[in-house]
Amino acid sequence: MENESAIAALGALAQNTRLDSFRLLLRHEPDGLAAGEIARRLDVPQNTMSAHLAILARAGLVRSERHSRSIVYRADLDGLRGLMLFLIKDCCAGNAELCAPLLAELAPCC
Template identity: 85%
Template sequence: MDNDSAIASLGALAQGTRLDVFRLLVRHEPDGLAAGEIARQLDVPQNTMSAHLGILARAGIVRSERHSRSIIYRADLDGLRALTLFLVKDCCAGAPELCAPLLAELTPCC
């Protein structure tokens, strides 16, 4: 990942509704959710939700797939992984013991 891609991803997440959408989709991996269901769960008008989903998709952290008449959205975990690694790649100037608390927080779930 490069700076521009990281900025696009972080910018997409730097808005409350989009952050809520992304977190909701992460919780619903690997099945994902239909756009209408996302809008319903977050109480956001469908046309507004469509715009938010488009921004997240263009940033590379959400992907979509058509199933019949529905579009199913999923968190792009590869995009999340790339962004996370970009942010912590040079963690603590090569002193891994300083990053241990961060890794310990992730260990129980991941």
């Protein structure tokens, strides 16, 4: 991942509704949620939610798929993985023992 991509992803997440949307989609992997359902759960107007989801998609953090009349959104786990690896790439100057607590904290999630 390049700096520009990381900045776009971090910028997309640097807004309350988008961060809440992304975290909601992470909780609903692998099935995802329809855009209207995301808007309903977060109490956000649907047109506003669509704009937020578009920003997350352009940043490589969500993917969409049309299912009949609705669009289902899913967290893009490859995009998240790329961002996380970019952030910790040079962690602790290569001293694995210093990174161990961080990695141990991340490991139980999945």
